[in-house]
Amino acid sequence: MFPGILGTKIGMTHVFDGEGRMVPVTVIQAGPMYVTQIKTLEKDGYNAIQVGFGEMSDKNLTWPKYGHLKKAGVKSNLRHLREFRVDSVDGFSLGQEIKVDVFEAGEAVDAIGISKGRGFAGGVKRHHFRGQHMTHGYMTHRRPLSSGATGPQRVFKGTRKPGHMGTDQVTQSGLKVVSVDSERNLVLLSGSVPGANGALVTVNRSKR
Amino acid sequence: MSKQAILDSVAQPFLKTGVPEIRPGDTVKAHVKVREGGKERIQIFEGTVIAVRHGGIAKNVTLRKLSSQIGVERTFPIHSPNVDKFEVVRRGKVRRAKLYYLRDKIGKAARIAERR
Numbered sequence: 001m002f003p004g005i006l007g008t009k010i011g012m013t014h015v016f017d018g019e020g021r022m023v024p025v026t027v028i029q030a031g032p033m034y035v036t037q038i039k040t041l042e043k044d045g046y047n048a049i050q051v052g053f054g055e056m057s058d059k060n061l062t063w064p065k066y067g068h069l070k071k072a073g074v075k076s077n078l079r080h081l082r083e084f085r086v087d088s089v090d091g092f093s094l095g096q097e098i099k100v101d102v103f104e105a106g107e108a109v110d111a112i113g114i115s116k117g118r119g120f121a122g123g124v125k126r127h128h129f130r131g132q133h134m135t136h137g138y139m140t141h142r143r144p145l146s147s148g149a150t151g152p153q154r155v156f157k158g159t160r161k162p163g164h165m166g167t168d169q170v171t172q173s174g175l176k177v178v179s180v181d182s183e184r185n186l187v188l189l190s191g192s193v194p195g196a197n198g199a200l201v202t203v204n205r206s207k208r
Numbered sequence: 209m210s211k212q213a214i215l216d217s218v219a220q221p222f223l224k225t226g227v228p229e230i231r232p233g234d235t236v237k238a239h240v241k242v243r244e245g246g247k248e249r250i251q252i253f254e255g256t257v258i259a260v261r262h263g264g265i266a267k268n269v270t271l272r273k274l275s276s277q278i279g280v281e282r283t284f285p286i287h288s289p290n291v292d293k294f295e296v297v298r299r300g301k302v303r304r305a306k307l308y309y310l311r312d313k314i315g316k317a318a319r320i321a322e323r324r
Contacts, residue, residue, distance in 0.1 A: 013215045020290035
């Protein structure tokens with residue numbers, strides 16, 4: 001069974017489960033993916049399947065990528081190429097289609113996405129600093145204040161400070177597949193998934 | 209198909225049809241399915257609608273009633289399969305969308321005029 005699938009985050013909504021409970025779900029338009037390269041232990045040092053997902057226009061396709069896709073024999077221009085490590089490459093062939101039905105309802109999965117960018121964020125937002133009072137004469141409200149002791153007269157590396165936040169790769173583990181619609185290439189995951197709507201999401205079978 | 213259209217189509221199968229129009233100030237009976245000892249029965253919760261939250265499948269109503277002089281509020285998702293049906297008993301005439309002020313009023317002060 002293929003270990004994961006690439007998809008586009010569509011957004012969130014609710015569904016009702018069998019017992020009438022409301023479940024918040026993230027809808028992901030996943031696949032179809034096409035096998036573009038098969039990496040083997042003998043040739044590449046490890047076993048993996050490289051797959052492509054999504055569409056792009058001819059205009060934006062680079063010649064190296066064009067050649068790579070042509071070699072794999074896939075028809076459409078695939079925007080994203082990603083590798084999935086597998087134990088054995090048996091049963092995979094170039095150009096093979098992989099659809100969302102690699103998952104079934106009830107399975108535990110991890111979702112990997114690129115979190116929304118927050119720009120240059122302060123310590124309160126970025127590291128959950130408590131900040132100071134908003135009133136009662138305080139003239140500092142959201143500053144980081146002390147950066148450490150006066151003992152070593154320097155600030156330790158890795159001290160939490162304001163700075164750039166977001167656009168990091170984030171893995172959300174422990175999600176459950178609520179339902180799979182292989183006709184429309186949709187998969188519903190319980191809970192939220194990192195990233196903006198329309199962003200690339202990798203859904204992996206949970207390692208735990 | 210736009211992203212919103214896909215989301216709507218995912219929620220569509222869960223939406224109920226034939227739900228009466230429920231507005232703030234109305235008195236509504238909610239027929240709730242209760243499961244006890246493996247058996248299912250219907251329990252009725254009747255109260256005044258003090259809030260309606262919209263949002264497609266997430267639409268819900270908050271009902272308030274006085275149960276032995278204690279105010280009780282329950283929120284029901286309109287499209288929940290655990291609510292068999294809603295029944296509008298009386299239409300109320302109110303000038304606000306959220307009637308939270310009723311929490312501080314009892315007896316005569318908490319009356320709502322009927323809408324015709």
